[in-house]
Amino acid sequence: MKTTGGSDDAKRRAGESAAGLVLDGMVVGLGTGSTAAHAIRALGRKVDAGLDVRGVPTSFASRQLARDAGIPLTTLDEVDAVDIAIDGADQVAEFDLVKGGGAAHAREKVVDAFADRFVVVADPSKVAETLSHPVPVELLPDARSTVAAAVGDAGGAPTLREAECKDGPVVTDNGNFVLDCEFGDITDTTALSRTLSSIPGVVEHGLFVGLADEIHVGTDDGVDVRTR
Numbered sequence: 001m002k003t004t005g006g007s008d009d010a011k012r013r014a015g016e017s018a019a020g021l022v023l024d025g026m027v028v029g030l031g032t033g034s035t036a037a038h039a040i041r042a043l044g045r046k047v048d049a050g051l052d053v054r055g056v057p058t059s060f061a062s063r064q065l066a067r068d069a070g071i072p073l074t075t076l077d078e079v080d081a082v083d084i085a086i087d088g089a090d091q092v093a094e095f096d097l098v099k100g101g102g103a104a105h106a107r108e109k110v111v112d113a114f115a116d117r118f119v120v121v122a123d124p125s126k127v128a129e130t131l132s133h134p135v136p137v138e139l140l141p142d143a144r145s146t147v148a149a150a151v152g153d154a155g156g157a158p159t160l161r162e163a164e165c166k167d168g169p170v171v172t173d174n175g176n177f178v179l180d181c182e183f184g185d186i187t188d189t190t191a192l193s194r195t196l197s198s199i200p201g202v203v204e205h206g207l208f209v210g211l212a213d214e215i216h217v218g219t220d221d222g223v224d225v226r227t228r
């Protein structure tokens with residue numbers, strides 16, 4: 001699993017805090033990444049202790065981790081609702097996020113947006129006043145050059161994400177490529193989100209605007225919780 005900067009203890013505190021919100025009978029969206037992994041492990045311990053939940057994974061990695069943790073799994077096809085989703089972020093400004101550092105943002109957005117309550121878990125290194133992290137854009141491989149040109153027209157600088165242990169680009173769980181798009185400070189997140197969504201060939205982008213309900217930031221000695 002990809003790891004990012006920030007203390008692992010802070011990530012663990014955030015993950016455990018969010019897992020503490022899960023009640024008996026709930027359907028839980030299981031996010032991807034090193035911080036969400038702490039929530040999944042904490043939830044697994046609650047399942048061991050008798051909690052009855054079902055998890056909806058957002059990636060191959062979160063499915064494997066949840067299986068290892070003993071969490072019963074389900075799919076969006078089999079549930080009427082997702083009670084709570086717990087997921088990490090690459091950057092958080094107020095309640096807007098950049099996600100997709102692990103290229104999982106397309107499935108994450110489907111699950112997180114559908115959930116009745118979307119709880120973000122993060123460490124302090126993720127918190128900013130304004131989003132400025134490059135925005136991951138998942139796209140159909142055939143549309144690489146046309147999407148890159150459209151991102152450029154929108155003021156962004158796209159870079160095809162290269163794999164680390166394979167020659168060539170990262171291929172997502174959905175068989176697509178990722179462009180990491182640098183926009184500098186993103187002052188109008190809604191406008192950029194709409195622009196990126198409107199580009200033919202874009203499967204999903206990593207700007208999560210107006211979706212998060214709660215942010216749990218693990219600190220050196222506790223957790224700061226912000227609620228809408």
Ligand SMILES: O=C[C@H](O)[C@H](O)[C@H](O)COP(=O)(O)O
Pocket residue numbers: 002003004031032033034035036087088089090099100101102103104105108
């Ligand atoms: O695609 C990956 C996800 O959006 C992650 O939730 C995000 O990259 C944060 O990951 P981490 O908690 O490892 O920093």
